[in-house]
Amino acid sequence: MPFPILRTPFVVLTEIISLLEPEEIVTASFCSKNVHRLLKGHYQQRELLGWRIYLNDCDSCGQVTIGLEGEINWKAVLSVLQISELDESKAKPIETNEYKRGFSLGSLDLYFEDRVMGTKWIVDYVTDLFNLNVYGLIIDTNGIWAIDWINNRQENMLECFKFDKNPKYYPNAEKDLDYVLRNARASDFIVIEDIFPVNYRFSGILGPVNHLLISPNGHWVTLDNLMNFDCIKIVINGSRISVTDVDSFLRHWRAGGSHRMTYLKVNFETHRNFENLEEQWEMIEADDLSDEEEWDGGYSITRNDGAKAVIDFSNYYFVMTVLPPREII
Template sequence: MEIAKPFPILKLPFLVLIDIVKNLKKLEIIELSLASKKCRLIIKSIKIPNPGVDFKLVTSTELSQTANDGRVPCSQQQFNYLTNYLKLRTYDIDGADITVEFERAWAEYVCDLFGNNISSLIFDSNISDLDLASLSNWINKRQSTSKMRLCRLYGDCNDSDSISQFFGARTFSIYHLSIQLKFSSKVTPINFGTLDMDEFVAQDEDIKHMPNWISVESVLTSNCVRIWIELCPFTATDLNRIIKGWINGNNSRLEILHLAIKPFDLDQFVEGIEYEQREFDLLRSYSWNSDVMFRREVTIRKGFDIVGNDGTVATFKIENRRWNDERLWDFTLVVWKNGC
């Protein structure tokens, strides 16, 4: 059997080498950078297209499963090289001893290699010994001017305090915040501070325990463009406060608010709110550009118009739907920034 000879890639003309590197996948570029210091310096000198860096903190179980199914083809040699380069102690690659310290150092290495900041942060809130406030402060320092495209939290949530500490320490900007936590019945709402991201999405499929994602006060003081919450415990009184808050000038950036909630008293909801019911044949659509949200368009038939104190018109609608044999209402509020 003929043994393949090494290919002297570094002896190629530099312009040819640039084209080769630009056509490699991100993981292939990282692997090439680990070959030698010269490779790393060459890659750093090349402007890589779309060099977004995704940072995911996983549990030991997840890391072992990922390595076993081949999604992250890594080797002990690569980890040893990285460990030596970062001047850290040796860590096993089966997930048993990999710590947040190593993962941060790994993220710093990749960000430095591509000359970019972290574009997405995804983590399981149940990772043991994970200091979320410290994690938030680390990101604050390393990308004070760059907006993170995506921040996603997932896993079981039995205590919201540590998550609240993460957002309490946060000063970095987020475009899309996704919460995919399974709340236990006694968990208090997460304190997000000021919701100033463009998109906030919270999802759960367990209707037995309506998750306390967020407080009414957080919605009232938010500065989000789009808020989309599946399974929400808000009441008619809560929605009445939110609508009146918008009318009085809260969250001038808001374009859409969607909540999946249990049926409520309509008279209590509209108390003190002036509205106009529109004709059945009237169809209006709101669409938006997003590379993260699964929905990018909402169509409202008929609906009820309200007018803010600044003259801006918004429309709310309520629709029935079934969820695991339970009856829910989809409440949607659309603000027509460019007229309706």
């Protein structure tokens, strides 16, 4: 027997809606214009606690996902595919003037002739329904178009941006990579996980952003790049930066460069030897620390303004942490 949701008392209706998961809300909103209006009105009047909207455009599939703040498992609420991928033999889709609608894996799939137009449509639909901006953007080369589109459609900057792995090189790879690095904007996280051509070089500035992760191929990052990154915490994997480059970066930091940076970790592609640099650094013993945390030994350097940083390293990594959190007596 159908449930008369539109004739339910307001207090009860509010409780029912609050129990729904994001994908259930989106699916329900397609039932009728009245249900869509009801749900949209509900979220226009309430602040959603910790919900985050992400646009994922990878592997020629546009998808809007929603997750709670701090969660890593986001739920797909609406997806877009090229209409040529629709297999009508499995299930008869619902047709509208703009798209065909199917259902799989707990969420709606919409099929458009123009996949990019369809992806823009689902982003506008979900953000309007929940009264939220796009929080994060995850793309491969198929989704580069979304960088400028997102930046232009909302006043709030993205919180996180991820450029995902591409399976192979292609003729315009370097041009696309350069565009992404120059134009990606996010306030909290930028993650670059693409496979870069061996001889690729970047001459621009990346940031400002709180966290930057470059993995697994950070071989393209040069000393100049490192000094120009405007980031608080940086992690680079697969680096080819030399010991001499590390020394030059430390001199740059001592002179006041990279002033916002508080943490740097570089994992090297091949063996490094720091013996010649150790003489320049001040050895730290456990008794020199102002707290009682365990410490395996290391070194410190002092910036010209008196700020200190702790250094740890091996043949395959270099870590620099600006104090605090650990203070040296």
